[in-house]
Amino acid sequence: MTSNATSSGKTVASAVRDVFERIYGDPLKQLESLITATGLPVYKDPKTGALLWVDVRELRLRFTLSVNKLEKFIEGLRGGKLMYTQCRRCGAKYFPPQVDCPRCKASDVEWREVSTEGELVTWTVINVKPASFSHQGDYVVGIVKMPDGFNITAWIDADPKTLKPGMKMRLVVDRRPGEGYITYWFKPAF
Ligand SMILES: [Zn+2]
Structure with a gap:
């Protein structure tokens, strides 16, 4: 994909692990000092004054389908x-x-x-990404109407400024650049 993919060459698994370390590393360090100082992971919410208990154990959710x-x-x-x-x-x-x-x-x-070409119905630029995609730059997700009789929602590899409803899109099945993970997306057909 163009500029919206990570170019670090990391696998998706290691990129996601790094993101979680960035998000949770600091709060966990603060929690450690709180417990060292007071003996309990309890503090008052600065806004409401409510007493809060922070769970010390980390819960990781992983799914297998x-x-x-x-x-x-x-x-x-x-x-x-x-x-x-x-x-x-x-x-x-x-x-x-x-x-x-x-x-x-x-x-x-x-x-x-699935046919290799469809028509773009609508699209949106994702700025606020779910944690497992937060190692990616902003990306475009769109809905493409396929001649097979259904729509496909997928990433669109294009500058969103160049997109128009009804334009022809070509289906790509390949490894997502920067992740090494086989998936599918669309790009303008010309
Ligand atoms: Zn049936």
């Missing part, structure tokens, strides 16, 4: 393709793919490749 039934999606990404599913019984199309059709409850889907 089963992608067992989505093997074809994973294989597709590795091969530079984005895959969606279509229900063989009722014809409903799903992106992100689903293998159990919520509409007719059948579990018989066909895997198909």
Whole structure:
């Protein structure tokens, strides 16, 4: 991606770890001095005067999702393709793919490749990023209408000033620059 990706060459895992260290390193040091001085992680809120207890133990949340039934999606990404599913019984199309059709409850889907071009519907520039993306510069997220019959929400690799509703966008499946992580995004088709 252009200037909105990190160029540090870090993996996404190490970049996220550094961000958390930056966010929580100082407050934890302050907490340590509070406990050393008073014996308890308790202080008065400067604004309200309310007594606050700060948890000393760090809680890390990590999740693992089963992608067992989505093997074809994973294989597709590795091969530079984005895959969606279509229900063989009722014809409903799903992106992100689903293998159990919520509409007719059948579990018989066909895997198909997403078209390589779509039309930009709308977009926004993300300045305030979630913690796990805070190592990235500002980035653009948009919705692209695909000829396959659904919309895809993804990063847009372009200067937002050059974007116009309805413009043709090309789908890219590749490693996100600076992270080494295979994902998909759009860029202007010309
Ligand atoms: Zn169905």
